[in-house]
Amino acid sequence: MTELPKTFDPAEIESRWYGHWETKGLFAPERPGADPWTLVNPPPNVTGSLHIGHALDNTLQDILVRHARLKGKDARWVVGTDHAGIATQMVVERQLNAAGSKRTDFTREEFVAKVWEWKEESGGEITQQLRRLGCSMDWANERFTMDEGFSKAVLKVFVELHKQGLIYRDKRLVNWDPGLGTAISDLEVETREIKGNFWHLRYPLEDGSGFIQVATTRPETMLADMAVAVNASDERYAALVGKKVRLPITGRLIPILTDDHADPELGSGAVKITPGHDFNDFEVGRRAGIEARDMLNMLDAKAQITQTSDGLIPAELLGLDRFEARKLVVQRLKDEGFLVPHVDKDGEAHDSEPRTIQTPYGDRSGVVIEPWLTDQWYVDAATLAKPAIEAVRSGATRIVPKSWEKTYFNWMENIQPWCVSRQLWWGHRIPAWFGPDDLPFVAEDEEQAGRLALAHYEQESGRKLKVVFQNSENFRAGNEIVGWIGTAQNVGSNPVDADTVVLRQDPDVLDTWFSSALWPFATMGWPDEDVKALGRYPNDVLISGFDILFFWDARMMMQGLHFMKEVPFKTLYLHGLVRAADGQKMSKSKGNVVNPLGLIDQYGADALRFFMAAMESQGRDIKMDERRIEGYRNFATKLWNAARFAQSNGIGASTTLEPPAAELAVNRWIIAETVATVQALDLALADLRFDEAANTIYQFTWSRFCDWYLELIKPVIQGEGSVPATGAGADETRAVAGWVLDQILVMLHPFMPFITEELWSKMGTRDHEIIVAKWPMADARALDPAAAQEIDWLIRLVSEIRAARTELNVPPGTLLILYVEDDSVSVEVRGRLFRNSAAIERLAKVKPTYLTNSVEEAVIRADLAAGSMSVSAEGLTAYAPLSGVVDLEAERARLTKAIAAAEKERDGLAGRLNNPSFVERAKPEAVEKARADHAEKAAEAERLSAALTRLG
Structure with missing residues (x-):
């Protein structure tokens, strides 16, 4: 046994133990014949650094993999990074720009070589940060989505899908980022609320008989309009359907057609249709029979005006940026009488109507995204989605929480073709x-x-x-x-x-989501190895943020089922977001982003990890609360001090997995409590209830073990009164205490790996580290109802006495006489009082005494009547006279006043909550706080009233 320092220092412990685990290969121990258990991490971008979402995601994964390892399974947690096409190319281009050069100064091969150089020098920051979090990943087999083996899998999948007709080339609209010059995914589009305008335009009918009015937030796109749509049920336009209008500026003749996209209740009920520059209009155009190859395109890759195929855009507009062109288009429409002025509430006319517009921006470029018509490679996602839908319906893959199934089905059943090509140099070149x-x-x-x-x-x-x-x-x-x-x-x-x-x-590369969709099997050695036969596929569980359910999780389902003929993971767990303390989403622009590495520096990785687990409640968002993290740091310190107490009292490492033999009720009770905790913890982890699992081990460790068991056994192991510190009872207690502490360390290890490993090593000689220890046995034979009833009764009695003393302001060190009616208690309760009298006196500062018919009885009863503290536990009611201990009249006055104040606040809050206007109109958080405050004041009033009653 090595003596523990007085102070718990997380930083020193964490750096030392992580290096030890990794050096000894303990994250992937050799376990031939053991049941395989696999987990893959969502590969972070190679350009990335650890953010609070990573901390949550990887903490939950580490809890499961450490638990599986402790359960004796051949647990493999595959780690790797994503090549992050856009992000990585941007990083390297910025470096080149800083050096006075640009990407196009180099050949493609030369630029890609520079990216590889950057990756080798600077691309591993996040993997080092995952180590700081304590992630027990299989670093010896770290993967990268551009490594040779993974790239081979990517090419094979693309070629096979193309042969099967499931990958094809098509002309469709994409999210085009003019700043980056590439198509991007929906996940890379950030929608912002922007103050914009609504312009109302008049399009003249071909025959000169009138106009049809439309409205738009992007008037420049009228240069590529191909139709005006009205609803077939809109009687206002019935006579115009089939006729044509002549567009201002270009003079193009376009038809008036019917489509349900036009809503008679919105605006004029007529909608301009620009199929080459709007996703909704694209579908309208296709329904109208316009082929994509015939749709007009008025923008180039930099979002500058280019000539349409019919050559009708005026020359002075060509080459202009889209927003510069907007100004000229609006001015010409106004000058030619085609702009309908907007009249505000004061009767003043303006060129446009102010509106707040949901505007798409590239999350990296910061440029407004354009729907752009271009040739790209697409995956027939609808065909691949069918088996993935059935896999969830049949239960082959369960989604937790189950509430996400509806969202999954809705998206998969309405899935669109998946654009997988990107106009970049860094990535998997399309074969x-x-x-x-x-x-x-x-x-x-x-x-x-x-x-x-x-x-x-x-x-x-x-x-x-x-x-x-x-x-x-x-x-x-x-x-x-x-x-x-x-x-x-x-x-x-x-x-x-x-x-x-x-x-x-083809100069394009593949979308990074395409390659990462192969992660569960391509990381395991496919296609060169039969990963199913090796037990590496399917993965047991996937943990993911709900925000990438469609971009990654569902696509892994599709690719895994198609190529492996089996689901990629048996369970998909979707966690929520970590939000700021006020509930807002974290963002750099709001300045409310929390750095997890800073929290680790301040409180230790164990405290941050435990916070994440304790707050993760089946997919609900987590509100950041630094005070809770500090509280879990205090929990670690509490455990540290408990281990120091154990050392100082001759309690060390246990020599057995089985619980030691025990005669004393307190020892039989703690053994049973330990086994019950193992059972509850196993159930919680099996159901992926991380908060319940964390709370289970927290409550047992802090309350049952530290606060009660260690206090209850002090007289036995330290000696007190007639109780010696040695002998059979003391030896038994030390053995039990050492065994329980070992069980706590193992159960807590998945949540707090560093402190548990340190304490495990210091409590005695071990032949293995705790990371590869054995999980406790949940043996129901160790449950002991009789011992549980006795010690639970004792705890309730002591708690009742302590609460009464506090409420009545009894000085902490004052020993009270607690009188028990001699003929009011059963034989069983008498036995409990006798066996535990020393503990009651030590913990509650009261000396139980029987009140019998004696000469002194009248005097004692008079003292009790003058003012006393009453307490009760099952089968027992007892009284302690307070005359001369506290100022009885002052206490009665204080309690009466406090009760009145609490009841007043309680009733005022009840009035607010019973007011429908408050409940319906107030912010939900305000209503929630009012309910919590009401419950608190009601409980306070009840508690104080009970104290006054006790006083007599």
Whole structure:
């Protein structure tokens, strides 16, 4: 046994133990024959740093994997990072800009090489931060979504899906980021409320008979309008359906058609349709029979005005930024009489109506996103979604909380084609090579693509051909792979004859969500290894924020079922968000972001982890509360001091997994309480009720063990009065206390790994670390109802006496005589009083005495009648005279006044809560606080009234 320092120092302990665990390979111990248990972490961006959401997500995962490891399973927690195409490319480009150069100064290959250099030098920050949190990940097998093995899986999946017709090229609208020059996912779009305007426009009918009025927040898009839609039920426009209007500025004739998208109750009931620049309009256009290839596009990749295919946009608008063009378009509409003025409430006319508009921005570029019509690669998500829907319906994968199932089904049943191409240089290059007629050949490498192209074009031309690859090292060196068809041409510096086919690889890369969708099986060795046979797939559980349910979780379901023919995880647990203390979402712009590393510096990783677990209640959002984290730091200190107390009293490491034999009721009670705690903890973790699990071990450790058991056994192990500090009772108690403390350390280890490992090592000689110890046995045979009833009775009695003393202002050190009616108690209660009298006197500062028919009885009863403290427990009512101990009249007056004040506040709050106007109109948090305050004051009034009654 090594003596513990007086002060608990988390920082020193954490750095020392984490390095020890990792060096010894204890995060993936060799356990041949053990049941496999796997978990994959949502791979953080390689550019990222630990934020509070990561802290929650990874804490919950670590609790489960440490618990599985303690249960003897072959637990594997796969760790890795995502290459984060956009974010990483931006980081490296900023470095280049700072050095006076830019990406386009380099070839693609040179730029990608620079990204790899950055990754090796600076890309591991978040993995070091996960270590600080205590994450017991399998670092020896760390993965990266761009590593060789994972990339092989990505290419295989793309090629296979293309062969099956589930990946295809199509022209559709995407979220286009003009600042980054790429399509982005919905998750990378940040919607902001912006003060904007609503312009009302008049479109003249072709025959000159009148106008139809429309409204828009983006008047410049009228340059690419292709229709005006009205609702078929709108009688105002029935006679106009089928007619045409002539657009101002461009002069384009467009039809008036019917579509349910037009709502007769909104505005004029007529809607301008720009299918090439609005997602809703795109669908209207398709319903109207307009093919995507025929939809007009008026913007280039930088969101500048470009000429539409019909050539009708005036030259002075071409090349202008979209917002500059807006000003000119509005001015021309006004000058030509097509702008309908807005008249405000004061009767003044304005060009537009002010509106607050939900505007999409790129979360990284900060630029307004444009719906843009472009050719991209798409996955047939609707087909892949069907087995994933059935997997949840059948229970093959359960979603926790179950309430998220409805959202999952709604999204999956209405899923749209998934755009998987991005216009970047960093990422998995799309394995497609285009011929001279833009026909793509999809293959895992150039050689296979060349053979596909050769076969196609030789059959088409009927002659022998060759293939070369444009913009590749092979082509620059003049090395022909296999060959091409076409007229004589020149590519780069190499002459190409009519018998040479030039193939150029698609310059785009894959969306990072596409590669991360393979995470549960590609990280395990697929496709080179049979990961199912090795027991590595499916994963037992996936823990994820609800915000990536569709972007990642559902896509893993689709890809896992398609390629592995089995769900990727048996359980999907969706946690909530960590919010600021006032309930607001954390954001840098609000300045309310909390740095978890700062919290670890201040309170220790164990305290932060325990806070996360204790507050995680089946997906509900967590409000940040630093005082709670401080409280859990105090909990760790309490445990530390309990271990020091144990050391100083000869209590050390247990030598058995089985509970020691025990005769004393207090020892039989704590053994039973320990087993009941193990049972409750197992059930809570099986149900993924992290808050319940944390509260279970917290209450047992703090209340049952530290506050009660250690206090109750002090007379036995320290000696007191006639009780010696040695002997069978003391030896038994030390053995039981050591065993219970060991069980606490093991049960608490998943939540607080550092302090538990430190205490485990210092309490005695061990042959293994706690991280690979055995989980306690929940043996119901150790439950002892008789001992539980006796000690619970004792605790209630002591608690009652302590509360009464506090309420009546009895000086803490004053020993009171507690009189018990001799003939009012049963034999059983007499036995309890006898066996526990020393503990009652020590803990409650009262000396139980029987009140018998004696000469002194009349005097004692008179003292009791003058003023006394009454207490009760099951089968027992007792009294302690207070005359001469407290000022009885002053106490009665104080209590009466306090009762009146509490009742007044209680009744005032009741009045507010009974007022429907307050409950309906006040903010929910105000109503909730009023209810809590009312309950508190009601309880206070009741408690004080009981104290006055006790006083007599």
